[in-house]
Amino acid sequence: MTQTAVFAQKLSSFVDLSEEERLTVSEWCAQPRRMPKHAHFIREGDCPDAVCIMISGWAYRYKDLSNGRRQIVGFLLPGDMCDPQAFILRAADHGIAMLSDATVASVPRTTMLEDVARLPRLAQALWWLSLVDTGILRAWLTNNGQRPSDRRAAHLFCELAMRAKMIGLAQGGSFELPVSQALLGEALSITAVHANRTLRTLRELGLVEFTHGTVVVPDIDRLAAFAEFDPGYLQLDRRD
Amino acid sequence: MTQTAVFAQKLSSFVDLSEEERLTVSEWCAQPRRMPKHAHFIREGDCPDAVCIMISGWAYRYKDLSNGRRQIVGFLLPGDMCDPQAFILRAADHGIAMLSDATVASVPRTTMLEDVARLPRLAQALWWLSLVDTGILRAWLTNNGQRPSDRRAAHLFCELAMRAKMIGLAQGGSFELPVSQALLGEALSITAVHANRTLRTLRELGLVEFTHGTVVVPDIDRLAAFAEFDPGYLQLDRRD
């Protein structure tokens, strides 16, 4: 599929889009903006007036603390919506930054409000998207709160492997994940040093090889078993 | 306000409801069901066909792990929506159980879909509600992941104090929180034993007194400062 169609593709996995709906969505994605690696798309406290859609590249959501620590609260892949806060016209409660060079489409708040009022099924599909994101957050909270670091990292790799695969970004058992070990630690709520040791453990167990921004998973089923990973929360399968 | 109006009240803090919209919402809440304390409203894997709205009482969302551990991923107060999963007709990725005797309204999926298709501003308001919930989850993830246990507990108390206050469930600096220390631990990603020690610390610091299901906060500003609590993510204030 073409890059700009990733989003329509994703929505289609929930509702059958009419011609008009499909057209509307493709207009949203028509003029994506280039964002360089490490660019901060939104910072906490900003009041953006547009909803954004990732077209290509990786990004992450994060929250800063006053003590200098930071929590990554989600990764964004092509097809993910990137700022629903704008939709409700409030100050963003978190920042978003690019992990790689990326392209991002911006849909002005007013445009989106008009379009979804006219096309209720589109509203439904977008709501569905946010609910999936919320499910992912619940999984992260549970993962970071209740699992030891090795299984925790394994679980994150499982999730990202599935999500990358769904949009054609995984070849065989490997995919690109342009993050440093420090960032991985911020996502897993562990220090960079401990992230390093955790990765070594997974490597020694033959479960995951993570080097130079590439994740290699020899046996995804074995990894999933180790992490107790249940992909249900990603809502990947269509079920109407 | 009457109990059944809590939800309409909450929606009104985002959009001005028309007469028709207000009527629709009050129909949703017209026939609430009684739920006894400790009842499980939904279990992970269920496929409910109705969206629910808390009318009175407390509940919590949780996720079980195969090793017997559990993570509480949110508390539900009157006015909170309690199962958007139903909206997308999928298996629930988490369970919901009552902390106290409660009343809960159920809105059949089809009813809700028809109503929001007809009343786009209502759809907008509901979407807004879910986005606030998502913001709360990001705050929890950050809180549990990056703060030491005493500040972590303090932060949770701040959040719950604010939310209880908004719906008139707090008198002065105190409110009812019908949870055991074990459950508090499951919410904070610490053991019951450590929850107990953490509560002792907060008591000795004169920040929070938590006994017999009642939270007493002598000085909310001092507690907020200790917890680095910023209420922005709760979107309590109206800002149009």
Next chain:
DNA sequence: CGTGGACTTGACTGCTATCAAATGATGTGG
């Protein structure tokens, strides 16, 4: 070829988990 960033490893510390036991609160039936 020097520099800086990312990665790696070691030594030590400390927060939190685990195991265990005692105390207190609540409720039920005799």
Next chain:
DNA sequence: CCACATCATTTGATAGCAGTCAAGTCCACG
């Protein structure tokens, strides 16, 4: 009213996972 069971709370002792501090290696890049 007391015996008893059950659950929540509290405290102590010990163990271990992860944090902190520090130093060294490996690369990519100017």
